[in-house]
Amino acid sequence: MTPDQCLDKLQFTLSDESGVLRFKSFDIADAPECWQIAKTLRQYLVGRALDDVDVDYIRSLSCSGSGVCIEKIATVVAEYREMWADMKAS
Numbered sequence: 001m002t003p004d005q006c007l008d009k010l011q012f013t014l015s016d017e018s019g020v021l022r023f024k025s026f027d028i029a030d031a032p033e034c035w036q037i038a039k040t041l042r043q044y045l046v047g048r049a050l051d052d053v054d055v056d057y058i059r060s061l062s063c064s065g066s067g068v069c070i071e072k073i074a075t076v077v078a079e080y081r082e083m084w085a086d087m088k089a090s
Contacts, residue, residue: 001031006069009034010076014050021050021084028069037063041073050081 001009009031013024023045028038040061045053058074 001068003068003072006031006072007076009069010073012045014080021080023048023050023053031069034063034069037061037070050077050084053077053081055081 006028009029010027011029012026014021015024016022026038026042026045028034028041031038041058044057055074055078058070058077061070063070
């Protein structure tokens with residue numbers, strides 16, 4: 001799977017209902033080969049504040065695929081964290 005294909009399969013929601021941006025859901029859709037990593041990440045991310053997500057932990061995970069998705073997920077989390085920090089600062 002390419003990084004773009006992985007990005008297309010990522011499904012997640014974030015909410016700042018409590019004043020803290022948190023993951024409300026996470027999945028890797030239509031990728032049966034990724035079910036185990038999706039489950040692991042769902043357990044780790046859902047309910048966790050974006051600021052508390054350890055990107056290095058995500059990168060340390062392994063899956064049955066090439067690992068491309070893990071790096072893409074880590075990048076997406078880091079980018080959202082940076083955007084959220086910029087929004088809070090302005």
